[in-house]
Amino acid sequence: MTLAELLPSTGCSTEPVLEDGLWPDGTRIAGQDLVIGGLPVTQLAARFGTPCQVLDEQTVRSRARAFLAALPGAEVVFAGKSLPCPEVYRWMAQEGLSLDVSSAGELALARAAGFPATRMVMHGNVKTAEDLKAALEHGVSRIVVDSFDEIAQLGALATRGQEVMIRVTPGIDAHTHAKIATGVEDQKFGFSLASGAALEAVLRVVEQPSLRLVGLHCHLGSQIRLVASYEEAVRRMVRLIASCGTRIEQLDLGGGFCAPYLRGDSDFDLAGFAHRVLGALNYECALHRVPPPRLLVEPGRSIVANAGVTLYRVCAVKESVRTFVAVDGGMSDNPRPALYGAKYAVRLVGRGGKPKPVTVVGRHCEAGDVLAEDVLLPRDVHAGDLLAVPATGAYHHALASNYNQVCRPPVIAVKDGVARPIVRRETEEDLLRRYV
Ligand SMILES: Cc1ncc(COP(=O)(O)O)c(C=O)c1O
């Protein structure tokens, strides 16, 4: 068995072909370079420095369009938390998507982007009074309530017919990582369907004269592969709609559609989702004699993950019980391996060569600051080499921190051979600004 076969799920930078589906659309190998959005990444690294996140605009836009095309008549709501950035929100507005914001801060970014509030939905298991006031003041069209306390608080703050959806916990295990599974009973989000809390929430919202119940919402979790989980959610949610005793105009199935991270991972079956979920919706509504509600979906990761590639510079290589390849970023730009055991492919740009397994680690003062374990890189990998990590467009910029007071990397949008920063690199002045 070859080394590559022993490590089937990891990327091998020495191969002349790119892993299917992991990289932005149109990414190609030219000589020893990697070209994204018409630009060689060695040039991007030289011009913008490392670490840096490259984001292919065309890939983002075409994935947004794919959701609209697959689900005619549905409202496609971009989960703004997956890549909070006014320019990305602008692309979504232009493509005709709506936007989910989960705090006054995300709402401020959306407003900076000029995103129409009539196409915004606010989420969150905790919305502070400031979040709710901001949503009301700026006319966020729907607020998804998540607790009895919140229904009472929003009822008191709202003055005129604020549209509301109720977040329901349908009790579905969608087989994803426990830390991102939100459809099951034992987690903090939503009103339990099984216990009757969801139905009680319907009554409480209806009692509030300043609120208007327009929809029910559920979100099963993130990085979900199984379409059957969504089908089951439709069955349970339509049964709930039938028992509400009031017209429910919208059914929001949340997001969570998986993205490929490693060689061999498949993309989400969007066509299968559309076919089976719309079929289930029509069938269940006919069965329970309720008018079919308008469908909403809230994709985040599946639109932006594979549009993003992070570039790192190798700073040191250390041989011990394994080969550690240390780079100039780490858990401050990608905490996902530490949080969820997430795995990534890594490619060395600029050279090929015989491969060996290495562990790519970050620069932070944590032994758990590991970006990718046992990936194949050329055996002569050395300081100064450039590494490219695909599938880093979702929940990377969003989750980035200043641990060790490391400045956060920029996001560089690329399209048709033109690169422009849409998030600039953080500076020490930015860091110092908050200290008193
Ligand atoms: C309410 C809600 N909608 C949508 C999403 C987007 O999820 P994903 O990026 O996995 O599509 C999330 C995050 O999991 C969420 O909490």
Ligand SMILES: N[C@@H](CCCC[NH3+])C(=O)O
């Ligand atoms: N932050 C998580 C996903 C959480 C989705 C938001 N509810 C991730 O990186 O996979």
